[in-house]
Amino acid sequence: MYQHYLGVDLHKRRSYVVLMDGQGHISEHRRLSNDAMADYAAQIPEHTLAVVEATGNWSYMYDVLKPHVDEVVLVHPKQVRAIAAAKVKTDKIDATTLAHLARADLLPTAYAPPLAIRQLREMVRHRAKLVRERTRHKNQIHRLLSVYNLHPPCKDVFGKQGRSFLATVRGQLSSVHQQLLDDHLFLIDVLDERIQAINQTITTWVSQDPRARLLITMPGIGEYSAAVIIAEIGDIDRFPDAKHLCSYAGLVPSVRNSDRKVHHGHITKEGSPWLRWIMVSAAQRAPCASPRLGSFFERIAQQHDRKTARVALAPKMLTIVYVMLRRSEPFREMIQPGQLGKPVFSTDPHP
Numbered sequence: 001m002y003q004h005y006l007g008v009d010l011h012k013r014r015s016y017v018v019l020m021d022g023q024g025h026i027s028e029h030r031r032l033s034n035d036a037m038a039d040y041a042a043q044i045p046e047h048t049l050a051v052v053e054a055t056g057n058w059s060y061m062y063d064v065l066k067p068h069v070d071e072v073v074l075v076h077p078k079q080v081r082a083i084a085a086a087k088v089k090t091d092k093i094d095a096t097t098l099a100h101l102a103r104a105d106l107l108p109t110a111y112a113p114p115l116a117i118r119q120l121r122e123m124v125r126h127r128a129k130l131v132r133e134r135t136r137h138k139n140q141i142h143r144l145l146s147v148y149n150l151h152p153p154c155k156d157v158f159g160k161q162g163r164s165f166l167a168t169v170r171g172q173l174s175s176v177h178q179q180l181l182d183d184h185l186f187l188i189d190v191l192d193e194r195i196q197a198i199n200q201t202i203t204t205w206v207s208q209d210p211r212a213r214l215l216i217t218m219p220g221i222g223e224y225s226a227a228v229i230i231a232e233i234g235d236i237d238r239f240p241d242a243k244h245l246c247s248y249a250g251l252v253p254s255v256r257n258s259d260r261k262v263h264h265g266h267i268t269k270e271g272s273p274w275l276r277w278i279m280v281s282a283a284q285r286a287p288c289a290s291p292r293l294g295s296f297f298e299r300i301a302q303q304h305d306r307k308t309a310r311v312a313l314a315p316k317m318l319t320i321v322y323v324m325l326r327r328s329e330p331f332r333e334m335i336q337p338g339q340l341g342k343p344v345f346s347t348d349p350h351p
Contacts, residue, residue: 004048007098009091016091020099041068051098053077054110079108113234120231127198134191137184202227217330220286232275242322249275251315283313
């Protein structure tokens with residue numbers, strides 16, 4: 001089907017390209033500035049398969065090459081190194097290896113999400129980073145208070161009553177700590193404003209995306225959680241079953257098999273850390289809102305502990321997410337005698 005194979009060893013500023021024919025003969029190889037790739041791509045011969053590693057700036061090269069070749073394949077860097085381990089490593093060798101693997105149909109392909117999903121990922125991940133930064137500044141204020149053995153009268157130091165308390169005790173701090181307190185509060189306010197702006201954008205997006213509207217019918221999943229799940233999964237049809245989706249999230253147990261001995265260990269934590277994080281977070285909230293999920297959680301918690309139960313509930317919830325997205329049906333719990341909390345999937349848009 002393809003007559004040429006283009007291997008691209010991608011770097012931040014320059015890349016090395018190797019063009020190979022179907023017999024493995026290299027017809028062209030050169031180092032190019034990434035700024036010059038658009039002009040080079042326009043000269044690529046017809047019926048070419050291009051291969052790019054999924055490194056930090058892969059999306060730029062992917063979008064540049066896609067209009068000029070039959071297909072652009074994104075490959076997993078870690079798995080490529082496992083297949084083509086070499087003692088001598090140069091940019092030309094790496095690009096040539098990619099072209100040879102493509103010609104032999106041995107590429108460990110990675111998912112290349114479309115532009116809309118990439119932008120959604122950027123937005124939800126940016127929000128998570130802003131929240132973490134805000135938490136860091138809040139922790140610094142708690143540290144300042146502990147230095148002076150000051151104890152706020154309320155749980156939320158950053159609410160209306162807490163802010164009043166901080167204004168009252170400010171005079172008890174040294175001039176340096178007063179400046180630190182003012183800076184942390186200022187940055188918290190700025191971060192609050194930016195996070196709220198992103199929240200409004202996500203709310204608008206959820207209202208327009210039918211998949212997200214399905215997901216928020218599930219206990220433990222709100223608008224932001226739904227956005228993260230959609231952003232990380234992308235096209236649900238790329239997973240043949242729920243087990244593959246759970247494996248992608250790193251929520252399946254590791255397995256060591258030797259002869260007749262099989263040992264199941266902790267979860268693999270391989271795959272998308274963002275999907276794993278949001279599902280474990282959802283599993284922390286879901287037991288309070290769902291009798292069936294709550295029953296499962298409590299049973300595991302009694303056998304082990306609550307942390308283990310939360311991690312065990314996450315893949316169970318992700319399996320339900322898979323079914324909901326594949327069937328385009330919302331979550332619904334029907335409570336009947338002998339079937340407490342048994343979930344059913346209904347086409348009713350308002351369960």
